Amino acid sequence: MSAHTENLHPGHDHHDHHDDGEAAYHATTRGYVTGFILSVILTAIPFWVVMGKVFSDSTTTALVVLGFAAVQIVVHMIYFLHMNTRVEGGWTMLSLIFTVVIVVITLAGSLWVMYHLNTNMMPMMHDMQSM
CATH class of the missing domain: 1.20.5 (Single alpha-helices involved in coiled-coils or other helix-helix interfaces)
Known part of the structure; x- marks a missing residue:
């Protein structure tokens, strides 16, 4: 490389470039705390539904628990696995x-x-x- 090119970008290693088209996801403590709080809520509500016998029909209870489970899977994928x-x-x-x-x-x-x-x-x- 020429000296002119080195002076334009001092301190940069030219072999370590990332694809600018890809958006990098940076995890934050706030994101992890938000995911944790949502996970706790999405676990506590189905627990209360089952233990409190909120619905008299067991099929309705099972569908509600499965719905909360599906939402919790999405929360885990977004906040903990960083999938988007x-x-x-x-x-x-x-x-x-x-x-x-x-x-x-x-x-x-x-x-x-x-x-x-x-x-x-x-x-x-x-x-x-x-x-």
């Missing part, structure tokens, strides 16, 4: 979406198979009486 659409050119978010699709397909397929096995393989009451 800007990090690594969006590849982190793309891999997350792919993972979620695969998990949903796997869970839905497993539930479908178990339901149909239970329906078609279990003996009926009239079958049990004839044995």
Whole structure:
């Protein structure tokens, strides 16, 4: 490099440049505290819903707890795993979406198979009486 170029950027190592197109995420104590407080709230509310028997229907209770769990997963991904659409050119978010699709397909397929096995393989009451 020429002396002229060195004088324009003194003290910079030219081999250590970062891609200016990528937004770097810098974690802060405030972000971690916010994530922690949200996590505690999103844990305490479902605990209260279950222990206080707020809903008489167990299906409603399960759906509320699952809803809070989904929100808590998003809170953890944003505040603790620092995932957003800007990090690594969006590849982190793309891999997350792919993972979620695969998990949903796997869970839905497993539930479908178990339901149909239970329906078609279990003996009926009239079958049990004839044995």
